[in-house]
Amino acid sequence: MQNQIMDMNTVMYPEVTGEENQKTEKKIGDMQGHDMHNMQMPDSNSMQGMNMAAETPDIVTLNYTMLRDPNKTTLPAGPLRELHFTLTGNMNRYVWSLDNKVVSESDRILIKKGETVQLILFNNSMMRHPMHLHGHDFRVLNAQGEHSPMKNIIDMMPMEQDTIEFAATEPGGDWFFHCHILYHMMSGMGRIFRYDNNLPNPDIPNPKLAQRKLFADDRMVHPMAKVGLESNGSDGELMFANTRYRLQTEWRVGLNQHHGYESESHFGRYLGRMQWLFPYIGWDFRKRTLENPFEKNLFGQLLAPRTNLFGQTNTKNFRQVFHAGIEYTLPMLLIADGSIDSEGKLRFQLKREDIPVSKRLRFNFLVNTDKEYQLGFSYIVTKYFNLSTHLDSDMGLGAGITIVY
Ligand SMILES: [Cu+2]
Numbered sequence: 001m002q003n004q005i006m007d008m009n010t011v012m013y014p015e016v017t018g019e020e021n022q023k024t025e026k027k028i029g030d031m032q033g034h035d036m037h038n039m040q041m042p043d044s045n046s047m048q049g050m051n052m053a054a055e056t057p058d059i060v061t062l063n064y065t066m067l068r069d070p071n072k073t074t075l076p077a078g079p080l081r082e083l084h085f086t087l088t089g090n091m092n093r094y095v096w097s098l099d100n101k102v103v104s105e106s107d108r109i110l111i112k113k114g115e116t117v118q119l120i121l122f123n124n125s126m127m128r129h130p131m132h133l134h135g136h137d138f139r140v141l142n143a144q145g146e147h148s149p150m151k152n153i154i155d156m157m158p159m160e161q162d163t164i165e166f167a168a169t170e171p172g173g174d175w176f177f178h179c180h181i182l183y184h185m186m187s188g189m190g191r192i193f194r195y196d197n198n199l200p201n202p203d204i205p206n207p208k209l210a211q212r213k214l215f216a217d218d219r220m221v222h223p224m225a226k227v228g229l230e231s232n233g234s235d236g237e238l239m240f241a242n243t244r245y246r247l248q249t250e251w252r253v254g255l256n257q258h259h260g261y262e263s264e265s266h267f268g269r270y271l272g273r274m275q276w277l278f279p280y281i282g283w284d285f286r287k288r289t290l291e292n293p294f295e296k297n298l299f300g301q302l303l304a305p306r307t308n309l310f311g312q313t314n315t316k317n318f319r320q321v322f323h324a325g326i327e328y329t330l331p332m333l334l335i336a337d338g339s340i341d342s343e344g345k346l347r348f349q350l351k352r353e354d355i356p357v358s359k360r361l362r363f364n365f366l367v368n369t370d371k372e373y374q375l376g377f378s379y380i381v382t383k384y385f386n387l388s389t390h391l392d393s394d395m396g397l398g399a400g401i402t403i404v405y
Contacts, residue, residue, distance in 0.1 A: 067149035075167045087123040102188020104215035118165040123156040130155040130180040138166040172199025188218030225405040232398030260288020278327040309369035
């Protein structure tokens with residue numbers, strides 16, 4: 001792929017830029033004698049652009065390719081250092097990184113005074129990231145050759161690739177390179193460039209402490225909570241999570257004995273580049289008193305004890321076990337969850353939360369091989385407050401409020 005092959009403003013925000021500018025960009029590209037075959041959009045888009053050409057005036061979206069420095073910006077000759085970075089992240093969990101590593105997980109990148117450091121950046125996420133380097137201006141290599149513009153931030157659109165280069169001219173020290181959306185930065189999207197002479201910085205009398213504080217940002221544990229108070233009882237969850245780990249406990253407490261109570265907790269680590277895999281260990285305890293723990297047929301005759309779908313005796317009425325399992329995120333953010341408990345009972349579960357039905361209405365569901373199910377709706381009233389209703393195989397139908405943090 002080439003640099004600046006596609007201005008994603010056009011793709012991501014057509015309501016702002018209009019689709020017309022695709023044609024304009026192509027024209028500009030042609031004027032510059034550039035090979036723009038990579039810039040072509042999917043057919044439907046270019047067709048639309050062509051149809052609109054007759055009716056709308058040309059709209060020009062400014063992009064980095066058009067920027068030209070009036071002076072030559074060629075860097076002083078020096079040994080070339082080429083580094084590649086992929087801008088990565090997990091939009092669902094809101095974790096941001098470079099090459100799938102956050103600042104505290106990666107080593108400093110040693111550079112030498114006099115080097116030309118070239119960074120080839122590819123934004124492999126569906127968000128834009130304004131990448132910023134402290135202490136240096138960098139050249140954005142574009143079609144302008146020797147007149148490539150100097151910047152200290154480059155705003156990278158989704159799936160865009162850019163090459164920037166800077167002259168390592170500072171006397172020494174550490175320089176932070178990071179996304180300038182501050183909550184991306186704090187979640188770990190950055191790297192530290194260190195000059196090899198490692199000059200002490202008089203502003204940082206205690207470098208160990210400073211590093212600990214910097215690393216604390218992306219190691220931070222975030223609490224989350226969802227507490228439902230509904231006519232059939234309370235259910236909810238409490239969660240503590242950071243970049244890699246999650247500890248979570250869920251509960252269901254009924255208003256009477258035969259609804260009983262149950263609580264399930266998981267602790268695990270997200271694995272893989274996309275964090276789709278989540279192995280965990282945990283515990284599960286529940287108790288409820290049924291008038292009759294056996295299933296009856298249509299004629300009221302007792303059947304064998306209740307079983308799960310694997311034919312194992314169901315321990316839904318009293319269970320105090322540890323368990324181990326694996327969650328896997330399927331397409332559409334469906335969570336598949338298979339586990340085995342310390343009594344050898346298996347369970348497979350499918351669930352999905354927060355399915356948007358309308359701007360404010362969300363649907364969620366859960367089914368598992370213990371023949372449990374749950375369906376619910378919540379209506380977002382404010383950031384922390386939802387109206388909610390759900391139908392649960394154990395607790396029946398309820399409605400009330402859910403407090404979200
Ligand atoms: Cu970012």
